[in-house]
Amino acid sequence: MSGSIWMPPGAGPGTLPAIPRQRIAPSWAEPDPVDQLAARLDDFIAAAVHPDEIAALLESDGLSDDQIRERYGVKNSFALAEELYERVERRCPEPEGPAHDPWRTSLLGCLLRGVVFALPGLGYVLGAPFLAGPRDGFGLPAGTIPLLAGALVGWTWNQGLAHRAYSWLSLGDRPAARRSLLLGAPVGALLGSLVALVAIGTASTGAIVFAAAQSCYLAAATALLVLGRERTLLAALSPMAAGAVLTMIRPVPDTWRLVLLLGSLAAVVILGLLEVAPDRIGPKGRGAVLGLRLPPRGRDQPRWSRSRLTTTAPRLAGSLPYALFGLGSGVLVLYAALGGAPAAVALTLSMGPAEWLLHRFRSNSLAGLRSTSTSKDFWRTAAVTLIECLSAYLATLLVLSLAVSALWPHAQGVGGVGLAGLLLLGVVLWTGLLLQSVGAVIGAAAVCCLAALAQTLALATHAGSPPWVGLTVYGTAAGVQAALVGGLLGRATAHR
Template sequence: MTGSIWLPPGASSETLPGVPKQRPTPSWAEPDPIDELADRLDEFVAAAVHPDEIAALLESDGMSDDQIRERYGVKNSFALAEELYERVTRRFPEPDGPVHDPWQVGLLGCLLRGVVFALPGFGYVLGAPLLAGHPESFGLPAGTLPLLSGALVGWTWNQGLAHRAYSWLGLGDKPAARHSLLTGAPLGALLGAGIALAVAGTAHPVAVAFAAGQSCYLGAATVLLVMGRERALLATLLPMTAVAVVAMVQPIPDALRLTLLLGSLLAVVTLALLEVQPDRDAFKGRGELRDQPPPARRQKTTMAPRLTASLPYALFGLGSGALVLYAALSGSAVAAVPLTLSMGPAEWLLYRFRSDSLTGLRNTRTPKAFWRTTGQTLTLCLTAYLAALSLLTLLATTLWPNTPSLDGVSLAALLLLGMVLWTGLLLQSFGAVLAAATTCCAAAVAQTLALLTHTAGPHWIALYVYGTAAAVQVALVCALLSRVTAHR
């Protein structure tokens, strides 16, 4: 019957559940905030290989875990990154223009730096007759200890100084970088000369003077290298190098040796002083800064990099320098030549690895595929560096007069040391310089103790120490490279 409700047998209207009231459909629904965030970060999330990349971006945007819990309903940035990673389809959009790759550098420039690192060694060839005298402790030639102590201090100080200057350059403050070099380089030279004098005393005045000149050169060369003046530095070293090559096959007067050494040093120091001389813009900027009220001046100076940030780089210079010196002293002095020259190919291969890592981030879709690609690149770069070091060692032992070829143990130790240096530089380029510095310094201490206690022969000690340090640093590199975020 029209208007009545049909009931099943035995049922009444009181036994049926009430019909729910229809709620009016709202004209709009509040969107999911995670979907909104996914739309905003769509391109980055779609190209991410691992959720950790997204978490790093969220943290860099200043999102705290409390803000994430309140707005998005998940416990932290990693959970939010997982949600975004799942909601956005993997794709790798092609950039509109050329791909930005900050790690693209030319091979010639890197090789030039390697040559510049090696040429100062000819200064010791010219200065050797001037250092003649009674042998020192451990049977070393006269003047060796003050020279080595001054060199170690110089390497340590100038590595830290270079990092501080590069930090200022990274902040876009070139006058501050110049000022740090102008004040830091002379202090390092004084410190190196003072340590050499403390080691030698008055027994070797010529060696102390040579060490003081060495310290001045290290500081001035650091200035020129940081400011990108490799070609100018090379030009000042070429005359001394040419005469040193001649002096290796026929004698030359001591007066000519001394003139070339002092002339080259004076030229390098003069170029460095001209490079760090404050220009008018720098003086104008400082004058404007002095005219500002105190609050504005304090805000300007808060951007200064911390001094302690340069300490790990200084320690890495100390540890790696000590290992190179031990390689030269325990084997053959010519071993330092291929190691120094190999720093040019090493630098280029480091840039090549970083560039190929960025390519892997663009072309791989899973963390496993990225790790496989990066592992292959690491193996190729390390193999290429060891091949270059082997070739340079063969050339050095062949061309250097009266130099015997290295035996199997010495050659293996040299290649392991090269592996330590290259992986240490790789860790440094990824910001893990403290790990590299700790490994190198520990290896230098272990080698010192083993040599002092005569635990084994120098060649075998070097093989054990360098092999252990290389294994540790390769493990550190693998642990670091397993994180995709390290390559962004």
């Protein structure tokens, strides 16, 4: 009957009409273009953490909103990105090959840096005749106060300068790092010389000249070390070091002592200047200044850098905590040196292994982030790694201290209390470097500066013998910094 609804056989008047089944599209129908796009970009979409990442990829491929509306039937790239994000399941594929580890470093390179840190101390052996004179009002050898004052200023300034140069290097702008060293290193040398001159007291002219030379060396050596020229610096110091060893075996005329000291200083300063010379001079021009022929440096060839694509330069104030950390730790090391030369030598030599163990801790912590699934497990892994690395450093410092004391029989040895204070100072220095590497430099600088101030006040007021004062101060500072490190261990963001 025309206009009637078809009813199945046996259906009564009260039976609802049958609902037609949905028609299935024939196999020859065109596939959904959004599905096709999702299949083509499957790996990228699956690893995206937000639809905006997909939208950025679509726009980078040159898809306009008009093309997206025509091809995929959605409003714009953001709507298409959300649709793709919903259709693909989240997954994070593991990268091919071994995971990148920026903290891997060579043990030999770190040991070389430790030797380079210690070699300048032999300059005092060669320069001893030029520092001769009566003891000052504090009972210290002639020239000690201006030398220490200039050294402290140099350590403070150059620590901040090195941080600023490293900040430029981290942005990929090596020319900017070299410019900062070219401008900052002479200022540091001048400041160190002026402070030594102010603290001259009863020191001789030779002591002031030696202090000025020391400031120039610290500035030039900082530039070379920041730019990775440890071997160059070692070569420049080798004649001076050989002469100092020779003076321990047989007497050397003062003229030869002066030639060796000035020769090594001139070599370090000239090499430092060549390293930070402006790009516009070029390798040939830098060599022509001294009549040398220098090979081109491949790492300085690019005329562009990533940092020039940004508008933000490293803040000057950001380097201040690093300078204060250098001041505080420098004062603590100087007090340890006054308690015995072997302790200072052992501390200086231990900085190479300390640097390598610090890199090892950061590397193992990064591996722990990948291998653990809970914050508690990661904290436990990081704590075990910290104990292993710190114990290895203290064992190295102990061996170096005993070895230097045995090889230096006429120097004041390190007693039991002094040895305990030295190990506690090692804890302070290593944990301070660790806090500095994870961005908590303000805490490390505050602890070291307060410890240095407390020890200075205690010694100025004769509150106790230097070994016991140092033991108390170092122990307190080590405990506070260990607590700061423990509080940071479980934070994944601190191990970036």
